[in-house]
Amino acid sequence: MSLTTSTKFAQPLPLNTTSSRSKEHKLLFEPFRTNTFLGSTHKLRCFNSLSKSNLHRRSAIVAVSDVVKEKKSKSSTNLLITKEEGLELYEDMVLGRAFEDMCAQMYYRGKMFGFVHLYNGQEAVSTGFIKLLKQEDSVASTYRDHVHSLSKGVSARAVMSELFGKATGCCRGQGGSMHMFSKEHNVLGGFAFIGEGIPVATGAAFSSKYRREVLKEADCDHVTVAFFGDGTCNNGQFFECLNMAALWKLPIVFVVENNLWAIGMSHVRATSDPEIWKKGPAFGMPGVHVDGMDVLKVREVAKEAIGRARRGEGPTLVECETYRFRGHSLADPDELRDPAEKAHYAARDPITALKRYMIDNNLVTEQELKTIEKKIDEVVEDAVEFADESPHPPRSQLLENVFADPKGFGIGPDGRYRCEDPKFTQGTAHV
Amino acid sequence: MWGTVRQRLGGYSAYYSLQRIGLGHLLNSSKCYSSEAAAAKKMTVREALNSALDEEMSADPKVFLMGEEVGEYQGAYKISKGLLEKYGPERVCDTPITEAGFTGIGVGAAYYGLKPVVEFMTFNFAMQAMDHIINSAAKTNYMSAGQISVPIVFRGPNGAAAGVGAQHSQCYAAWYGSCPGLKVLAPYSSEDTRGLLKAAIRDPDPVIFLENELLYGESFPVSAEAVDSSFCLPIGKAKIEIEGKDVTITAFSKMVGYALKAAEILAKEGISAEVINLRSIRPLDRATINASVRKTNRLVTVEEGFPQHGVGAEICTSVIEESFEYLDAPVERIAGADVPMPYAANLERMALPQVEDVVRAAKRTCYRSV
Numbered sequence: 001m002s003l004t005t006s007t008k009f010a011q012p013l014p015l016n017t018t019s020s021r022s023k024e025h026k027l028l029f030e031p032f033r034t035n036t037f038l039g040s041t042h043k044l045r046c047f048n049s050l051s052k053s054n055l056h057r058r059s060a061i062v063a064v065s066d067v068v069k070e071k072k073s074k075s076s077t078n079l080l081i082t083k084e085e086g087l088e089l090y091e092d093m094v095l096g097r098a099f100e101d102m103c104a105q106m107y108y109r110g111k112m113f114g115f116v117h118l119y120n121g122q123e124a125v126s127t128g129f130i131k132l133l134k135q136e137d138s139v140a141s142t143y144r145d146h147v148h149s150l151s152k153g154v155s156a157r158a159v160m161s162e163l164f165g166k167a168t169g170c171c172r173g174q175g176g177s178m179h180m181f182s183k184e185h186n187v188l189g190g191f192a193f194i195g196e197g198i199p200v201a202t203g204a205a206f207s208s209k210y211r212r213e214v215l216k217e218a219d220c221d222h223v224t225v226a227f228f229g230d231g232t233c234n235n236g237q238f239f240e241c242l243n244m245a246a247l248w249k250l251p252i253v254f255v256v257e258n259n260l261w262a263i264g265m266s267h268v269r270a271t272s273d274p275e276i277w278k279k280g281p282a283f284g285m286p287g288v289h290v291d292g293m294d295v296l297k298v299r300e301v302a303k304e305a306i307g308r309a310r311r312g313e314g315p316t317l318v319e320c321e322t323y324r325f326r327g328h329s330l331a332d333p334d335e336l337r338d339p340a341e342k343a344h345y346a347a348r349d350p351i352t353a354l355k356r357y358m359i360d361n362n363l364v365t366e367q368e369l370k371t372i373e374k375k376i377d378e379v380v381e382d383a384v385e386f387a388d389e390s391p392h393p394p395r396s397q398l399l400e401n402v403f404a405d406p407k408g409f410g411i412g413p414d415g416r417y418r419c420e421d422p423k424f425t426q427g428t429a430h431v
Numbered sequence: 432m433w434g435t436v437r438q439r440l441g442g443y444s445a446y447y448s449l450q451r452i453g454l455g456h457l458l459n460s461s462k463c464y465s466s467e468a469a470a471a472k473k474m475t476v477r478e479a480l481n482s483a484l485d486e487e488m489s490a491d492p493k494v495f496l497m498g499e500e501v502g503e504y505q506g507a508y509k510i511s512k513g514l515l516e517k518y519g520p521e522r523v524c525d526t527p528i529t530e531a532g533f534t535g536i537g538v539g540a541a542y543y544g545l546k547p548v549v550e551f552m553t554f555n556f557a558m559q560a561m562d563h564i565i566n567s568a569a570k571t572n573y574m575s576a577g578q579i580s581v582p583i584v585f586r587g588p589n590g591a592a593a594g595v596g597a598q599h600s601q602c603y604a605a606w607y608g609s610c611p612g613l614k615v616l617a618p619y620s621s622e623d624t625r626g627l628l629k630a631a632i633r634d635p636d637p638v639i640f641l642e643n644e645l646l647y648g649e650s651f652p653v654s655a656e657a658v659d660s661s662f663c664l665p666i667g668k669a670k671i672e673i674e675g676k677d678v679t680i681t682a683f684s685k686m687v688g689y690a691l692k693a694a695e696i697l698a699k700e701g702i703s704a705e706v707i708n709l710r711s712i713r714p715l716d717r718a719t720i721n722a723s724v725r726k727t728n729r730l731v732t733v734e735e736g737f738p739q740h741g742v743g744a745e746i747c748t749s750v751i752e753e754s755f756e757y758l759d760a761p762v763e764r765i766a767g768a769d770v771p772m773p774y775a776a777n778l779e780r781m782a783l784p785q786v787e788d789v790v791r792a793a794k795r796t797c798y799r800s801v
Contacts, residue, residue, distance in 0.1 A: 138543075174576045183578040189571070199563065200539035200542065202539060208543075210540065215493065237535065244529065403572065403614070408714045409665045410666035412665070415633075424665070
């Protein structure tokens, strides 16, 4: 057990500001006085100062923060990303944004129906984490899963068709907006119940560890990333899984997309202690807080957390402060949120921030970014056309896929499905 | 199992002749034709479960057991005795008291091709994990259009024990039996238990395996082939425990024992009862039940759970839909009383079906002639 290997996290900074609320709590809940057996978790600090309880969050932050500057840089420059990486991140975020905007259009035109939850504004979190994963790593999400699927590699065509309910969708139209599954890209869904994806992700991490230790697949270091919101952090399953993941040192990263609102319930109205990252150390894992509107900061934290998991050092809880520009779903009139708050976050749009960073640091030209935007527009339009032209699922598909076992008779002693044995009875086990 | 049936019928000729008279499906139920295979060996249900788990875990390293007290405590009911020493803590995982959490973890592991066996201390506690059993296990193969199958087994004691009160005594066969995407099995004897648990663990879909605490200690004779490690029974097939011609009695789990005793009593009074051990609640073996009713023309369903929307209600409807003209009397439905289980011993006895109730119901069907 590598208790003493130090993580490469940033050097500790003095905690410069404290909110009025946290003053009295400071002594009791000082997060860094964790037990020594956690190794170097004392080096993990929240980068940005603790948010004040119900007041405005910090003002816009430029991409490069002091903490990150202290890291030893690999390249000759002190930039956080190379040009290729920057273009990749930009393209992914623009794809997420353009896709979701198109979803809204299609919904209001009646092509999409049911519950649709859009991810506008939160792209930095998805891109920041998922672009660091391999194909074999897995992602478990919530109902706000379109962009997670796209970042993980599911094609825009497959996702759009699924939303239209067509047979060419990633789940043949049987899942829908809230249930995106892809075995090829290891997207484990797509769950409508909040908190439901957390134990499933923990199980995927468990199986990664099991494969390495019991099945002796020595190179199996697959990491799982579980995305969920601030409302979920009050749910019992969340705490159960924090406990078990830390207990068994599972290779998982718990990512909280704290966008301050659970439909119309404000996070501070629903939570006794709104600082979610603090719940990590309570269970014996590092809890980190990061600005989720800045993809570069998210990426730095993600590198460390995913690295920890891959090395077998256990789980991490990452709280990303972010914001959703649209309502909870397309059916949400979004009346409870203060327009000033919305304007405040609109000014911190992650795509604009990355664009500014790359141009200011002479990584790219405006023209290159415009080319990407145009390309993405074409991809999204093509996805819509493809989905439009795809067929609806045939009637015969209704009863398919209930079981993996074709007729429900189970597997015989020879290891094959019993229904394949011609001497077995005709007909199905269920009528 | 096929081999044994062929032997007993003296070769293929008998097999095909039975097929020709349209009773082919009866061959699938393992009937004790001869006494040659009458077991000298007896096995308790507990031993059956333990041996089935042991054999499946040693055959496939992806199978692991997870639940409360399954490891160091040797199992809350000593079902997993000795497994921790044999397979180690990675494969026999003691969990904290977090049904929702560890059930979800099991489901997530199953998504990745491992084969978890999740033990609930009783199925009453599984209600805390219901979201994962139904939403993330049962429905996933469908929602993902066949991409992700969930080869998981949920097992544990179901139904009433002795004097454990309302929150520990509910029977969940009907609840799980109504959910598409689940297979629900309810064994009775040791042979059922061994065969069905092995089939469940090998199965690529989520299986709910409903045991019964009071049956754990009961001993049943087992045939030589049931002891073999490749033995497994088909899912979705009922067993005709005793053949008869006057009334069909269907039952599952502990109630099969009661039905058999009732059949003995009825036989003395000249009523020949056919007892069907359902074995599989979902998929329900409607073919066997209907064939039996067409033969006897009378039906009594016995179950331990609450009457409304119960297993008996489904069987009754199935028979009405398919064999209405064959019924000579209304279907009698014996179920537990429509109350939460009381604690007092005499009240508990009144709240559960007893052998006399089954006998009375069978007689009622027989005295009502067309």
